[in-house]
């Protein structure tokens with residue numbers, strides 16, 4: 889029983905590390921031109937987004953900036969409408985949230 893628990897823990901660490909990696913890959917592929925992790929770029933930094941939004945809000949914005957920008961307090965939206973897969977969306981959201989408090 890103990891072995892199984894340890895094995896599960898080790899495996900979930902692997903999965904976790906892989907997802908963090910994917911998050912970074914998604915960031916480099918789709919967001920890097922406009923967002924930086926901690927510096928203001930064309931769009932706000934992930935540190936700032938993570939400190940004021942929930943994961944659900946972050947996902948909603950990525951899925952549809954055009955229908956969310958007013959709720960988020962912007963006068964207009966210039967963020968591109970992206971078409972991420974479910975797992976890319978999960979990975980990038982976790983990646984952004986990991987910048988909370990950094």
Ligand code: HEC
Pocket residue numbers: 914915918919920921922923930931932937941945946949950953957960962964965966967968970980
């Ligand atoms: C063409 C430039 C551009 C790209 C590409 C882009 N963004 Fe944005 N993003 C912006 C700008 C500018 C804003 C500010 C509001 C707006 O214009 O929609 C923004 C706003 C956001 C917000 C809401 C910020 C808040 O106030 O909380 C989130 C979340 C976000 N972007 C995530 C992403 C993620 C994740 C990616 C990549 C998958 C991405 N963006 C790609 C330019 C971009």
